[in-house]
Amino acid sequence: MNPADEYGETEGGGPDGGRSRWARVPAAPMFRSLRNRNFRLFTAGALVSNTGTWMQRVAQDWLILELSHNDGTALGITTGLQFLPMLLFGLWGGVIADRYSKRRVLVLAQVAMGLLALVLGLLAVTGGARLWHVYLLAFGLGVATVVENPARQTFVVEIVGRTDLPNAIALGGACFNIARVLGPAVAGLLIAVIGTGPVFLVNAASYAAVLAALASMRTGELRSADPVPRGKGQLREGLAYVRARRELVTVLLLLGLVATFGMNFAVTIPLIAKEVFHTGASSFGLASTMLAAGSLAGALVAARRARPTRRLMLGAAALFGVLEMAVSLMPWYWLFLVLLVPTGAAVLTFTTTANSTMQLDVDPAMRGRVMALYTLVFLGTNPLGAPLIGRLSELLGPRSAMTLGGAVSALAPLLVAALMLPGTVPGPTAPAPDPAAPRPPTGRGRFRR
Template identity: 40%
Template sequence: MTRTEGTRRPSSFASLRIRNYRLFSLGQSTSVVGNWMQNIAVGWLTLQLTDSGTLLGVVTGARYLPVLLLGAWGGLVVDRHDCRRLLLLTQVCFALLAALLTLLSWARLLTLPLLVGVVLLVGLTNVFDGPARQSLISELVDQEHLANAVAVNSTLINAAKLLGPGIAGVVIAAMGVTPCFAVDTLSFLAVIASLLALRTSEMHPAEREVRARGQIRAGIDYILRTPALLQPMVMVYVTGILTWEFPVSLPLLTTSVFHTDADGYGAAMAAMGVGAVLGGFAAVRRTRLTHRTLPVSALIWGALISAAALAPNLYTALAVLVFVGAGSITFNSSAKTLIQLGAVPQMRGRVISIWSIGWLGGTVIGAPLVGAVGASWGARSALLVGGLAAAAAGMLPILLSVSGFAERRGRSAP
């Protein structure tokens, strides 16, 4: 008996058959290479200027302070306006800020206060860019392809992250940080070109929110009364604050414990990128999510991070970090998919922005905290605290689920 067309397994990259989504993903992936080169350069320059893990955490946190303070408002702006036009504006702003970093670095005028100032402006732009970018995905594909599109987007972006840190490590070692900023400037042109090339007639625009009072509070209330959104959101906040602080914990680990230069940090990020791509391929083949997928992935991810923190040497750490990268994409893709599918279109911008406050804005709290932990108790502790937090975030829903099942079974017993 042969398979019929109706029973054939859908393609792992089915969403890339849609022209608009394919163009958008290509532009985003190109930009992420440049963006991660900039991230690595900023982190490395901060260590050169300060030789302080705590100040590295402060600079990293500065990028996400605007998201923490203004993220919910940014999501409301996205719900009210055209996502494509808003993204065109944010990409121009990103390009100008990257060009400013390039000029200041080239002229050797880039001090720590100036670096923090530019990073804050990048974070302010990201208040609108993050929710607009995620919301636009749902306008480029139909509901049937949305879960696949989210997974494919994560996979392509993490493939780009594989290139960015590795290239940055080589470039910084050979020529310094300035070329990294220059490449980031040019990379935004790819996003702008892809957005201009989209066919608006083939898009699925969401109904825009009409201006009214109390709309930010309405978005928060909507999440609190929607269990399908609340559980993943809580887990995202825990891991966003304490776990996703690799730009702080990994430079400390590679320099303080394994005594390497920029190439060691680049290798660590590249190892995570390899794992993220492998994890992404698994994510795009997944046909459905269950209520246990996210907690289990968080538990496994936390165990792997803890193992990397305790690795006896750099090569063992790099090998484990491959699996950490796979775990990160499994968790992040699952959380984003559940949140995107669980939110009604009129609320999607606010829901995604509140997700961003936890996942990105939480760094404002977590990065200095993790940096201080590393400075006080050693670099391994900085990574270990993230692993334990992720494991706890995954374990709690599992225990509550088991407890609830046992209670229901006890009630039904004669």
């Protein structure tokens, strides 16, 4: 098989009277979504803003340690407060994304985030920052994220359309990981030279890039779905919609298992680096960079695929689990670092494929609520998994805890495959109808499940 090609299972048209057959789907240009002017603007703004966000994460942690006299509990409280709104109100963010113009929702959310960063920056620069200020602003940022996240994810399909959606999601992942490398490095330099306060101000200014991009878009080229009229029971309607779709439930189940047990690098990598290999902070930073570099490579490879397949999603999850187990068993630190690169590539391939699968499988009117549930499962499992893996690290050692997480991730695809209809092979994603495209007269020729 040519690695540049992708094979998918299609329905109809074969000599077997409409039974499944394998069709060859050539790989598409890696940067094809960037031919879209609106997407170029959106990506450029996101790169600037994401870099600022990663800068603020580093500066916020540093400020908390300064204010609390190196109290790790204060760091945990801040993280918890920033995530708490997602647990409490996350699904309502999807209702908002379906009910209103996603572009306008994004503008309001970006303004709110920028103002929160500005307030924190002014407090830090003037010396008036207190721990409760950081806690309150972190909670406010979490509320803004509840609204912003589903609107941003579902706005991408309105920019590029369904055909280029997988490519756009992959390039978005690449943009995120570039910022993930640049942001902390720039923040570290700025903190050393001018202190933490100005870093928050730089992040506040970075939101102007997204606002400028949104304002400069050609609205006539957007493929906007009709807003869902205001009504009762829309949240329950979204949950019932997902519950009735086996293909969506299985994606969420797989994502939940892998995110809960496998994607706990913030816990496992520093513990192994410090307790097993006895390295310092600089070496731990190098490990994070290697993981981010692998994720960037995985995003670029995923960008060449014309469309996601469930076979790819299951395979990437299993490969990630196997690689994570291998990473946990490395006898030397340099081998530990080397294996983090393909591990990052595998997990990014899995998450981008799962994201594309969810968005292509749903009705446009439900996309916001479905992606809000996706985000809740993706992010909501971390507060459960991280303490669990941390506790297992204390009882069994960090190597064993990471091995266990990898084993669950490797076995989870087998469980998901068993829940699919018997006698079928996981095939390409069944796309939902595009409101801007004519509907086919029959269901033949569409991709299975």
